[in-house]
Amino acid sequence: MGKISRFKRALACAVSAATLFSCASVNVANYSAVVAADGQNYAEALAMSLYFFDSNQCGTEVDDNPLTWRGNCHIYDAEASLDNANGLSSSSKSFIKNANGGSDKVDVSGGYHDAGDHIKFSKTMGFAGASLAWSYFTYPDSYKKAGCEDHLFDILKENADYMMKTTYLDGNDVVAFCYIVGDEGSDHGVWSAPETQTMTRNTYWADSSHPDGCSAGLMAASLASTSLALKNVAPEYAAECLKYAKALEAFAKKYPTPASDGYGSMYQNSNSASDEIAFGEVWCALAENNGSLPSSYTATYKWNGESYNGEWDGWLYTWDKAWSGYAALLTEVGYETSTYMGALKKAYDGRGGLSTSRYCADGWGASRYNCALQNSALHLAKANNDQSYAEAAKYQMDFILGNNPSGKSFLLGYGTQWPTKIHHRAANVGSGSADDNSDATYTLYGALIGGPNSNGEYEDKKNSYSCTEPALDYNGCFALACAGLVDYYGGDASDLDSIVKNAEEIKSDYEFGKWYKGDQPVVTTTVTTEPTETTTTTVVTTVTTTEPTEETTASEISTTPETTETTSENPVQPTKYGDIDCDDIITATDIVLLNKYILSNTEYDLKPVAKANADCNIDGVIDLKDSNMLIGVVIGTFSESDLGKAVN
Numbered sequence: 001m002g003k004i005s006r007f008k009r010a011l012a013c014a015v016s017a018a019t020l021f022s023c024a025s026v027n028v029a030n031y032s033a034v035v036a037a038d039g040q041n042y043a044e045a046l047a048m049s050l051y052f053f054d055s056n057q058c059g060t061e062v063d064d065n066p067l068t069w070r071g072n073c074h075i076y077d078a079e080a081s082l083d084n085a086n087g088l089s090s091s092s093k094s095f096i097k098n099a100n101g102g103s104d105k106v107d108v109s110g111g112y113h114d115a116g117d118h119i120k121f122s123k124t125m126g127f128a129g130a131s132l133a134w135s136y137f138t139y140p141d142s143y144k145k146a147g148c149e150d151h152l153f154d155i156l157k158e159n160a161d162y163m164m165k166t167t168y169l170d171g172n173d174v175v176a177f178c179y180i181v182g183d184e185g186s187d188h189g190v191w192s193a194p195e196t197q198t199m200t201r202n203t204y205w206a207d208s209s210h211p212d213g214c215s216a217g218l219m220a221a222s223l224a225s226t227s228l229a230l231k232n233v234a235p236e237y238a239a240e241c242l243k244y245a246k247a248l249e250a251f252a253k254k255y256p257t258p259a260s261d262g263y264g265s266m267y268q269n270s271n272s273a274s275d276e277i278a279f280g281e282v283w284c285a286l287a288e289n290n291g292s293l294p295s296s297y298t299a300t301y302k303w304n305g306e307s308y309n310g311e312w313d314g315w316l317y318t319w320d321k322a323w324s325g326y327a328a329l330l331t332e333v334g335y336e337t338s339t340y341m342g343a344l345k346k347a348y349d350g351r352g353g354l355s356t357s358r359y360c361a362d363g364w365g366a367s368r369y370n371c372a373l374q375n376s377a378l379h380l381a382k383a384n385n386d387q388s389y390a391e392a393a394k395y396q397m398d399f400i401l402g403n404n405p406s407g408k409s410f411l412l413g414y415g416t417q418w419p420t421k422i423h424h425r426a427a428n429v430g431s432g433s434a435d436d437n438s439d440a441t442y443t444l445y446g447a448l449i450g451g452p453n454s455n456g457e458y459e460d461k462k463n464s465y466s467c468t469e470p471a472l473d474y475n476g477c478f479a480l481a482c483a484g485l486v487d488y489y490g491g492d493a494s495d496l497d498s499i500v501k502n503a504e505e506i507k508s509d510y511e512f513g514k515w516y517k518g519d520q521p522v523v524t525t526t527v528t529t530e531p532t533e534t535t536t537t538t539v540v541t542t543v544t545t546t547e548p549t550e551e552t553t554a555s556e557i558s559t560t561p562e563t564t565e566t567t568s569e570n571p572v573q574p575t576k577y578g579d580i581d582c583d584d585i586i587t588a589t590d591i592v593l594l595n596k597y598i599l600s601n602t603e604y605d606l607k608p609v610a611k612a613n614a615d616c617n618i619d620g621v622i623d624l625k626d627s628n629m630l631i632g633v634v635i636g637t638f639s640e641s642d643l644g645k646a647v648n
Contacts (some may be wrong), residue, residue, distance in 0.1 A: 163223060
């Protein structure tokens with residue numbers, strides 16, 4: 001993401017209410033009318049959208065993820081320097097060090113990269129997690145129709161795992177939590193896949209001496225709503241999520257000051273954290289009472305017709321403005337319905353509302369704001385029993401999904417056409433920079449990109465961040481709107497299986513929900529070779545770990561990692577240079593496997609024949625020179641005939 005991109009967003013959030021009350025609908029000649037098209041399949045779009053989170057996963061467990069082209073990355077985040085942690089008091093450092101057995105290292109691995117970059121913000125993870133869990137809380141049947149409940153649960157758990165791991169409690173009290181991993185300058189100075197990055201990453205922390213009420217409020221909302229989503233499939237885990245949510249809620253109320261350190265020009269907090277705290281408070285109350293508010297509940301932040309305890313700026317539900325989400329949620333659960341429906345409608349009308357004749361493109365990353373307005377419209381449709389709100393949301397979503405003059409869907413991988421020049425470092429292997437404007441190496445399935453701006457312009461360039469970049473908060477807003485439309489208009493995700501099977505980037509046999517389903521019968525094959533006969537026996541065994549079973553043959557699992565040197569006393573001959581997975585074709589999967597091995601040949605070993613194939617420039621060493629040659633073949637700058645030739 002560009003250095004000024006989110007700064008513009010922050011500025012937009014800070015301007016006066018008088019300038020905010022307009023939804024700049026796209027009304028130029030190119031976008032004034034929508035091309036007629038068949039209805040969209042919202043269930044398929046919802047299921048597809050979840051894959052974006054897999055593309056942005058970070059840490060030491062990315063290997064076990066539905067995407068073929070992503071691998072473990074930023075593994076050094078697991079040993080971040082506590083001595084260099086920003087924002088911590090000496091007492092907080094001492095507490096964390098003692099909690100970690102005296103180690104000067106702290107584990108901040110995992111979670112999700114924010115956008116087309118690789119910084120991790122607990123604020124946007126909190127917002128996205130809360131939005132996803134909220135969409136399930138309101139529309140659980142939509143996820144059942146889409147067949148993607150387990151995929152959602154996996155994402156929520158990864159998100160919650162990270163937030164709880166990076167939050168330190170003393171009993172039920174928060175001592176400190178990490179709210180940023182990475183830096184704007186160092187991150188944006190590098191255009192490369194996260195799997196290959198080795199730079200040191202700074203960490204930014206909040207404690208009582210240096211609080212961040214904004215992040216704490218959204219983290220509380222995310223963990224509390226996640227506890228509700230997971231309570232039936234993993235009750236003990238859900239209880240742990242709620243414990244941390246309540247602790248973070250209490251911390252935010254006690255120390256509400258927003259933080260500024262580490263944000264740079266991105267995601268700068270507003271002057272108040274009241275809206276994030278209010279949002280977290282409601283979710284904690286709902287989670288504690290099994291999804292409904294107790295009869296004794298009284299909102300701390302009350303709407304008086306003009307403001308919440310003197311605060312309100314009319315902005316949409318976004319990463320730094322939660323009032324509209326707060327009003328929609330209270331309306332949904334029946335708390336002083338007429339009052340908070342009035343607050344929601346005032347915000348919706350103040351932004352210009354939505355229509356069935358013009359696409360509303362308002363602000364930086366317009367599609368995200370459009371989806372936020374769709375969420376408001378769908379809540380107003382139910383509260384007012386007025387179908388016109390739902391029809392307006394449907395029109396807007398149909399535009400996003402391809403019912404527009406370009407015929408392209410701004411949800412990548414959905415429909416028949418979508419933009420291909422995407423601002424996303426991980427998906428652009430070997431492109432060098434955002435300025436080369438080549439097509440992305442991989443289809444970023446499920447990513448919602450910004451789309452056309454308020455002038456009706458879509459700039460098809462990777463460095464046009466507002467149009468071509470995705471982000472966690474974009475997809476969070478999308479899920480809220482899309483799940484609501486599945487609820488209103490139905491959908492069927494049965495065609496998704498064929499899409500997944502034909503998508504090189506997705507593992508078609510990936511099993512979601514393994515973490516809560518427990519032991520599963522696994523079929524393994526034992527091959528015994530005798531001088532005169534070979535017998536194959538199928539054995540059903542139950543495994544509880546990821547370690548190889550006794551029945552697995554030595555040819556399938558290498559227990560002794562090799563070095564990066566390819567020479568040996570009896571060298572194995574290559575079968576096809578560059579064919580790392582030994583399937584006789586060169587694909588992006590081979591790049592991923594090779595880069596994993598280069599990153600850590602101890603953790604990610606290769607079979608002897610794969611190592612022989614990996615020495616693409618035949619210099620006797622497997623390193624980035626080989627990776628660059630392989631990347632060149634995949635993206636077309638080298639031919640396969642170049643592999644196996646000496647190249648400096």
